[in-house]
Amino acid sequence: MAYLSTSESSCIIYYNCLALLSRHPGPDVRSQWEEERYPEGIKWKFLEHKGPVFAPPYEPLPENVKFYYDGKVMKLSTKAEEVATFFAKMLDHEYTTKEIFRKNFFKDWRKEMTSEEKSTITNLSKCDFTHMSQYFKAQSEARKQMSKEEKQKIKEENERLLKEYGYCVMDNHKERIANFKIEPPGLFRGRGNHPKMGMLKRRIMPEDIIINCSKDSKIPPPPPGHKWKEVRHDNKVTWLVSWTENIQGSIKYIMLNPSSRIKGEKDWQKYETARRLKKCVDKIRNQYREDWKSKEMKVRQRAVALYFIDKLALRAGNEKEEGETADTVGCCSLRVEHIKLHPELDGQEYVVEFDFLGKDSIRYYNKVPVEKRVFKNLQLFMENKQPEDDLFDRLNTSILNKHLQDLMEGLTAKVFRTYNASITLQQQLKELTNPDDNIPAKILSYNRANRAVAILCNHQRAPPKTFEKSMMNLQSKIDAKKEQLADARRELKSAKADAKVRRDEKSKKTVESKKKAVQRIEEQLMKLEVQATDREENKQIALGTSKLNYLDPRISVAWCKKWGIPIEKIYNKTQREKFAWAIDMAEEDYEF
DNA sequence: CGAGTAACTTAGTAATTTTTCA
């Protein structure tokens, strides 16, 4: 598309044109869309939706499902029973064995009890939820055993819900909503060692809900007998619905799907900012290397932190309120206890050993050789400090981001992650793609490039429970295929011998077809082996997060075009929807 | 500044659906 420029200022126009072209172009396309270059901060002009879908009401257990306290049957009040079922449903989970979880749960559960229940039920260990738990297991089993028709009915009901509540209209477009269902009540499951795990997540009522839509839209009615907390018309924000959650007191939102115009444009902008960083990253690197020598402690700390963020793709690391969340850190919040300095380690000089829990309590462990000056600075920062003291005591994310803003408009710490991820993919693809490879081998190269990024960003996953088994299955498949290949080769050989003797057309044909068979099997074997390699290398690494959030999709699209790889091999349906803008726009010569 | 809040992006895991293969 010739009119597509990659400059940021034309993003909005481009996207709107694209959206229109691919949807239903009206007669006055241009003027209509050019109007939509909103003034500062305005996100939309028209917004209409149906409001959220609430969690289904609690259905009390059948009479024959019992709860036992201290060995004796006890009938619970509806409210207490509901909370008890939350615990019962998690009985098989490790959570329910954790002291903090049990303590928090019991405290919140007691709040829901009648005074009578409260005086009887004083010890969680005397509570027997096993019958309830069995009942739920049977229920889920029964759900699996449902007939085709019953399943179909449920599916249709879900589709109806989606059709009715899953879409909104924002400025002439019907857009998919990401999370139109309100989170149901349950027990809070934090990640890692969360001090609030097990607390009761209360049921959200219409009275908790703030609706955001335009004044001239049809305002969604609250459920009968209820009222919204508030209806507002704020077009400086993108959310449709919000409520305050009771565990951390934070606000939750209903927003649009990543395929929507508003999210797509923002995503595009993000990558354009990262590309602007590409242009000045050398200058910035020289600058922070100079700053390592600064007389000012604050400047030195800032420069070393920025070096880590750039080199290791660490997150900014905001301060967190102690006791409110799991103890995790990012760059600016690193403590002395999180790094070890090795003047020499395994033949390398000036090695820094990192060991800390990052976002989602995922462990970051890395031994990194650094420049001497960085090393000396770190020694300085750690002087006279306790393990639990901040490494960068003169620095926080606000100071760092203010500095970055001065270096480049729109630059913040997270832009470095985006930049380094995308540039790494591009460079790895160049390095790893072998033009002579077939498609599966090229895709392996792509996955390896993707993997390099995931490793850089420390995107981990728990190894799948069935990993070992599935590897073994694959290996036996490979072995079987090898045997099949040996057989086919033998057959080919004898056919050749036969043809030599007979010298007729028919036996020649047989040779040809046997040759083809061998080739086919060789290819199949190769595909299996590639698959095995790929899977093994992926054991603990999650590719999805970087693909979805850090890699400029135009790099991948261009790579597919260049090597004739169908885009479906790289992006599934959801991903193609999210990256529709990139798929239409990037040509094979696209450079990040 | 420093604390607090709002808005939005990024994240791993659980649940569900689709595909594969005996």
Next chain:
DNA sequence: TGAAAAATTACTAAGTTACTCG
């Protein structure tokens, strides 16, 4: 054709960043 495995989607927690207010 149905069970197992793989792929996808749903879910919601946990980050970052900008901004306000005293």
